[in-house]
Amino acid sequence: MFDIQYxxxxxxxxxxxxxxxxxxxxxxxELKRKTIDSALNRSNPLVADVLAGGTTxxxxxxxFSRSFRGLRRFVPKGHDAEWNERLEQLxxxxxxxxxxxxxxxxxxxxxxxxTVYGAVAGLATWAVLAGDAEPGEAAPLPWADAPAALVAGxxxxxxxxxxxxxxxxxxRDYKQIHARxxxxxxxxxxxxxxxxxxxxxxxxxxxxxxxxxxKLARPD
Numbered sequence: 687m688f689d690i691q692y693x694x695x696x697x698x699x700x701x702x703x704x705x706x707x708x709x710x711x712x713x714x715x716e717l718k719r720k721t722i723d724s725a726l727n728r729s730n731p732l733v734a735d736v737l738a739g740g741t742t743x744x745x746x747x748x749x750f751s752r753s754f755r756g757l758r759r760f761v762p763k764g765h766d767a768e769w770n771e772r773l774e775q776l777x778x779x780x781x782x783x784x785x786x787x788x789x790x791x792x793x794x795x796x797x798x799x800x801t802v803y804g805a806v807a808g809l810a811t812w813a814v815l816a817g818d819a820e821p822g823e824a825a826p827l828p829w830a831d832a833p834a835a836l837v838a839g840x841x842x843x844x845x846x847x848x849x850x851x852x853x854x855x856x857x858r859d860y861k862q863i864h865a866r867x868x869x870x871x872x873x874x875x876x877x878x879x880x881x882x883x884x885x886x887x888x889x890x891x892x893x894x895x896x897x898x899x900x901k902l903a904r905p906d
Contacts, residue, residue, distance in 0.1 A: 691721070691779045692868045695875060702895055711891045715884060722879045732775035736876055743869035743876070746776050750786040751866070759856045760798050764791040780869045782862040785855060795855040797848030804844020808837035 698717055702710035727733055735741050750773060753763070766788040777783050794800055812833040858865065878887035 690781050692781055692872055694721070699891060702891060708888065708892065711888045715887045715891060718875055719879055722876060730775050730778060732772065733779065737880060743776065743780055743872045744866060747780065747783065747866050747869045750783065754786055754856060759852060760796055762791050762796055762799050763788045765789060779872055780865050782858050782865040785858050795851050797845045797852055800844040800848030800851065801841050804840040805837050808840035812836045
């Protein structure tokens with residue numbers, strides 16, 4: 687049982703990919719049709735919106751992606767329950783999208799926050815070390831007299847850890863299919879369902895299967 691509908695649909699596609707007969711592909715399309723039309727699937731608000739023609743999975747993905755493109759992924763994002771709920775609705779259909787989750791304005795999931803935290807830790811450490819020395823005495827550690835270096839060092843360390851956290855929480859998994867490509871594939875399936883073009887759906891699946899078989903047959 688798949689927890690992501692895209693994976694389930696792709697597994698169904700492979701069932702008719704070996705031979706690509708009309709009967710096999712028709713059976714796969716019927717299973718897809720029943721899945722889309724099921725009460726459980728329609729209870730997903732995003733799915734209901736897509737079926738009503740209010741949006742598409744690609745448009746929904748683009749809306750999430752816009753806030754995390756380029757340098758925007760370095761910017762702290764405040765927690766947004768409505769945003770996260772909509773994201774979970776998309777995650778049930780399309781893989782590789784949970785890096786768009788908004789955790790907290792202070793979450794340790796970006797280099798900006800962790801750089802600041804590192805600098806603050808450096809100041810606190812210097813204050814403790816410098817406070818241990820009596821007036822006129824040398825600091826207990828040589829670099830306790832160099833607050834700028836201490837702060838800069840821990841800030842750089844914070845940036846390094848923040849960059850690692852960003853790639854874990856805010857960057858898509860490159861080992862998985864790109865979510866936008868998967869969203870386009872799901873929009874195609876839902877489009878056939880919406881217009882009721884069962885035969886076109888079967889023909890599309892057969893053509894895709896034939897193309898995959900031809901590619902595998904080439905020696906290169």
